[in-house]
Amino acid sequence: MVINSDQNSLSIRDVINLRxxxxxxxxxxxxxxxxxxxxCGFRSGxxxxxxxxxxxxxxxxxxFRIILECLQSETSSATKKVLVxxxxxxxxxxxxxxxxxxxxxxVNHIQVVQVQTLSQLIxxxxxxxxxxxxxxxxxxxxxxxRMNRIEIQKQINRNRKRRRKSTLTNNMYTGPIQKLYRVMEDIVVxxxxxxxxxQLVIITTGKCDVFNQRIRQEELNTESNSEECSDTDSSTSSDGQRTPEFFIQRILVPAVSLQDHVSELYTxxxxxxxxxxxQVSPDGPVTTGLDKTTSIKKYIELLNGGRMKSAPHFLIASCGPSKSANQRFTEGWFKIDTVTFDIIDVDNVENVLPSTSIIGHQPLETDEIADSQ
Structure with a gap:
């Protein structure tokens, strides 16, 4: 079979080079x-x-760092804008x-529009x-x-109260939810x-729901440790301080689950x-999270010594074409300058803890960028 090709067609190599x-x-x-x-960062398209x-x-x-990088990029036309x-x-x-x-x-290259519903966005x-x-x-x-889903659920609950003795099928509940889900899917497509x-970068944002669950201390200990230690010893750390009986674990759940089909439409x-x-010792490595076997007294000492702070962390999920069976999630953390609010990459600084504070402060001024026409 012969495949005809014209001079205007692109080869696979040309497509890769253009990408x-x-x-x-x-x-x-x-x-x-x-x-x-x-x-290579956030790619156009x-x-x-x-x-x-x-x-x-x-x-x-x-x-804002991505927006500024986009606005000062020499590879894009200077007349193009960022839409918020x-x-x-x-x-x-x-x-x-x-x-x-x-x-x-x-300022003249940032255009702001406002929508209140999914219908207005469409x-x-x-x-x-x-x-x-x-x-x-x-x-x-x-x-x-999330707002539309909550309203649909409220309406369904009101209908259920009025029709307690009527035949209420599951379709009356799942039907509107499924329609809303398809609308959401169509928008992402x-x-x-x-x-x-x-050939532009699109970023959507959303809030995570927070769920808390208790994890008891004995669930964290291995079976070998629980056999060697008594009940009293298991609740006492090596420095004699009593450890908590349970810990609160926070679970972050996006409105659209990472396991959802819509999630696969993202990169x-x-x-x-x-x-x-x-950082337990001045010369030691910086670790993230809490060691559940460490006493509260030790944590207080680290806080007072400036060797323990709260910092923004990120978790990256690979979706769609970027999904990999070997490594789907990547995590890390970064710092924020309290004066300029610039991102500080911890991989590019030698001493990450004693420098500028990680937590931002509330400034006195609240300048607004006006909507551009």
């Missing part, structure tokens, strides 16, 4: 950039998702203005010209989905198509959360 020439934008964190699809706990430190610092779709939450534009990478001319996507943008941020995208067609999904970092 490598697409703009890529750094978030300022080497490990995060390397963990994304193709290992792809769609990403960012979820975090409400009020989490690091979300906007990370987003705002839903319910206020955007802390003062953090963008305080960044050491910010220039006043960038209409906006269908009637907008995305050729003038090089990046699109949809803040609170999954929150719109549309976003992926827009990103590919116009990567990122979850931000705050966790502890500690």
């Amino acid at each position: 490598h020439q697409l703009p890529r934008y750094s978030c300022g964190i080497k490990k995060l950039n390397a963990s994304l699809y193709e290992g 792809l769609i990403y998702d960012l979820n975090c706990v409400p009020g989490n430190v690091g979300k906007w610092e990370l987003i 779709v705002q839903t319910f939450d206020q955007i802390p534009w003062f953090k963008l203005r305080k960044s050491s990478h910010f220039h006043e001319r960038f 209409v906006f996507l269908q009637n907008s010209d995305f050729s003038k943008f090089k990046m699109v941020l949809i803040d609170g995208f999954q929150d719109l989905y 549309t976003l992926a198509s827009i990103a590919s067609k116009y 990567n999904r990122i979850i931000l959360y705050n966790d502890w970092i500690r």
